Amino acid sequence: MLLRTVQRVCAGSVSRRGIWRSCRMVAPARVSQYVCVQSPGRQDGSNNRSGRAPGIVVSAAAFSLFSKLVEDKDEGLTPEEENIIYHLKKSKLSIMKGEMEEAEEILHKTLHLAHKCQSKRAIIYTYDLMANLAFLRGEYNNAEKLFKTTLAYMINEGVKQDDNSFIEISLKMASIYAALDKNDLAVAGFQFCILSLDEKIEKEKDLPEDLLTAEERTNTRLLLGLCLDSYARYLVANSQLLHAQTLYEKALRICREEQGELHPQTVNLLSDLATVLEAQGRFDEAYTYVKQALDLAQKTDHPNYHVILGNMATILLHQENLVDAERIFKEALTKAEEKKDPGSIYHIQEGLSELTRRKTAQEQNL
Missing domain, CATH: 1.25.40.10 (Tetratricopeptide repeat domain)
Known part of the structure; x- marks a missing residue:
């Protein structure tokens, strides 16, 4: 995830x-x-x-x-x-x-x-x-x-x-x-x-x-968005991914309409949708959403840019695009260290370890 x-x-x-x-x-x-x-x-x-x-x-x-x-x-x-x-x-x-x-x-x-x-x-x-x-x-x-x-x-x-x-x-x-x-x-x-x-x-x-x-x-609409977002995160934690996806989509629609495409929460929700799709194995769809989130995060200097980078790298890893995944993981790690975010650092390092295992397996199969 x-x-x-x-x-x-x-x-x-x-x-x-x-x-x-x-x-x-x-x-x-x-x-x-x-x-x-x-x-x-x-x-x-x-x-x-x-x-x-x-x-x-x-x-x-x-x-x-x-x-x-x-x-x-x-x-x-x-x-x-x-x-x-x-x-x-x-x-x-x-x-x-x-x-x-x-x-x-x-x-x-x-x-x-x-x-x-x-x-x-x-x-x-x-x-x-x-x-x-x-x-x-x-x-x-x-x-x-x-x-x-x-x-x-x-x-x-x-x-x-x-x-x-x-x-x-x-x-x-x-x-x-x-x-x-x-x-x-x-x-x-x-x-x-x-x-x-x-x-x-x-x-x-x-x-x-x-x-x-x-x-x-x-x-009132933004309060509804928060409720949808909160319930969706609860559902993700309990592996009810399809239901969570529906709620995230509704929350994203509200956020875009009320706060705009460039709002930090819009970026958050795009990234969250990517996580739900990734967990379902729908990696191409997940990449579409995380790419949108990353592009907006770059434009707005989003405080969690390093997290979104890590998400994109993980999806690329699942797509077997190991070269790009490694490059983006390393960039995410550098920015996470600059932010002094130990949770992100840990998960990015996990991703790099998995990437190394996959590269080794590929080389052995050649």
């Missing part, structure tokens, strides 16, 4: 004009069962050489609620609310700096302040950050509990289950279940996210601009 391109992992809220947004989902009256997250790329023990870090998109779930507290000038901020905002910003900065214990300590203090002033929006946002932090630290069971608590507060505040922020958290929960090998819950979570967003998009397609802005439509 090829390396897969890395999807950026963020600490703090995700920009609505960045790469894939975050996600949400859950079936009515089953909040305690499903809830989701971006699915891990390669799970331990799997054969999926995912270049994407098994991580979480620490997103804006609940941010739409709490942001009003920060940005609504008419509402006005109390000294208590200003103090909470200060602590939340401080905790996110600590997370970005990798100071996880300090971030956790700040968030516990923030939660106490939020409860003390009875700000439901602040409570929701703080619980969401605590859950994200737990996930980043690999504390999946704790993260699950905290995300469920966040969803419970959101429901009490009247947030609908097809609200994007609700689906974001649900997607995170699905990824947690995937990481914990709770596969039935993971699949139910991913499917619920996708179904909920499909239904929402269909329901809202004829709404006028004054009721639903173009940006809101784009956000």
Whole structure:
């Protein structure tokens, strides 16, 4: 299996004009069962050489609620609310700096302040950050509990289950279940996210601009793209390649339409499609997609250019084009070393070893 391109992992809220947004989902009256997250790329023990870090998109779930507290000038901020905002910003900065214990300590203090002033929006946002932090630290069971608590507060505040922020958290929960090998819950979570967003998009397609802005439509479609991408990576890790291919194709179409051909995530998805086709032994088709990804990566100075190079070399190896495969493997290795990417270096060296074995076998057969 090829390396897969890395999807950026963020600490703090995700920009609505960045790469894939975050996600949400859950079936009515089953909040305690499903809830989701971006699915891990390669799970331990799997054969999926995912270049994407098994991580979480620490997103804006609940941010739409709490942001009003920060940005609504008419509402006005109390000294208590200003103090909470200060602590939340401080905790996110600590997370970005990798100071996880300090971030956790700040968030516990923030939660106490939020409860003390009875700000439901602040409570929701703080619980969401605590859950994200737990996930980043690999504390999946704790993260699950905290995300469920966040969803419970959101429901009490009247947030609908097809609200994007609700689906974001649900997607995170699905990824947690995937990481914990709770596969039935993971699949139910991913499917619920996708179904909920499909239904929402269909329901809202004829709404006028004054009721639903173009940006809101784009956000929902990009959220669907992220859900499709996340579920596809889960399926690849579980060797359900045809289904994964279909989801990648849908995600790629959304990404191209909403973010353009040159967007880094478009390149990622082209490379991911190549990995799925390569795993099915469809090497010529895989080469077509990885060639597109590589051409775009060259134009845009893509941060994972070395990964895509390695993918192309692997496909060329399968096509028995050993001369070009060796040349590109060596270029990929040089760039991976420059990036100080040990995972890519390891897989590229594996590819070079296989190439050497094939060259030796060819020489012996002459």
